[in-house]
Amino acid sequence: DAKTTQPNSMESNEEEPVHLPCNHSTISGTDYIHWYRQLPSQGPEYVIHGLTSNVNNRMASLAIAEDRKSSTLILHRATLRDAAVYYCILRDVDSASNTGKLIFGQGTTLQVKP
Amino acid sequence: SQTIHQWPATLVQPVGSPLSLECTVEGTSNPNLYWYRQAAGRGLQLLFYSVGIGQISSEVPQNLSASRPQDRQFILSSKKLLLSDSGFYLCAWSVLFRTGDNSPLHFGNGTRLTVT
Numbered sequence: 001d002a003k004t005t006q007p008n009s010m011e012s013n014e015e016e017p018v019h020l021p022c023n024h025s026t027i028s029g030t031d032y033i034h035w036y037r038q039l040p041s042q043g044p045e046y047v048i049h050g051l052t053s054n055v056n057n058r059m060a061s062l063a064i065a066e067d068r069k070s071s072t073l074i075l076h077r078a079t080l081r082d083a084a085v086y087y088c089i090l091r092d093v094d095s096a097s098n099t100g101k102l103i104f105g106q107g108t109t110l111q112v113k114p
Numbered sequence: 115s116q117t118i119h120q121w122p123a124t125l126v127q128p129v130g131s132p133l134s135l136e137c138t139v140e141g142t143s144n145p146n147l148y149w150y151r152q153a154a155g156r157g158l159q160l161l162f163y164s165v166g167i168g169q170i171s172s173e174v175p176q177n178l179s180a181s182r183p184q185d186r187q188f189i190l191s192s193k194k195l196l197l198s199d200s201g202f203y204l205c206a207w208s209v210l211f212r213t214g215d216n217s218p219l220h221f222g223n224g225t226r227l228t229v230t
Binding site: 032037041044091101104107 | 156157202206208216218221225
């Protein structure tokens with residue numbers, strides 16, 4: 001599985017935008033970029049995913065670099081409930097041996113200050 | 115709608131005792147099922163996954179085993195717990211994976227296991 005690199009922690013002020021970076025320099029053509037987040041004492045929840053184009057949904061936006069070697073998860077207005085660990089994961093959807101499993105790294109712990 | 119249930123929410127077990135954690139999914143058929151573990155202060159480690167009844171794949175060698183006796187039931191077991199088995203155990207499901215599929219994983223609320 002291709003690896004991703006994320007900062008260990010980040011801080012943000014409430015109601016300000018947050019940009020969470022992820023580097024994935026060894027990404028392959030069939031790897032999708034997935035983001036999950038884990039609130040304290042809960043299981044992870046899906047946030048967003050993309051392949052090449054930028055993506056938006058009700059939770060966040062995903063900006064993908066043109067060479068696909070990095071991406072950024074954007075929370076447009078951070079709230080205290082957004083404090084969580086954010087995971088950037090590469091998922092190969094074109095492998096005969098893949099079963100859809102996700103391999104999590106250490107993620108970025110986001111703190112939101114009031 | 116689909117739901118996933120895990121129980122118990124918390125568990126304290128002595129070293130050497132057996133373990134059985136159960137996970138069930140409702141509202142879907144033929145799901146992929148996964149067991150993850152998160153040790154204190156660490157990331158999620160995939161332990162087992164299953165693509166069908168009786169089909170179990172292990173990701174890491176360990177003191178644990180998994181079984182899938184029914185389509186929507188996934189069980190994590192141990193015959194003798196070790197201190198190192200303590201952690202937060204999470205079950206997850208996704209639709210049956212096919213090439214090109216990007217369906218997300220849906221996680222349960224987890225079981226916090228403390229081995230004493």
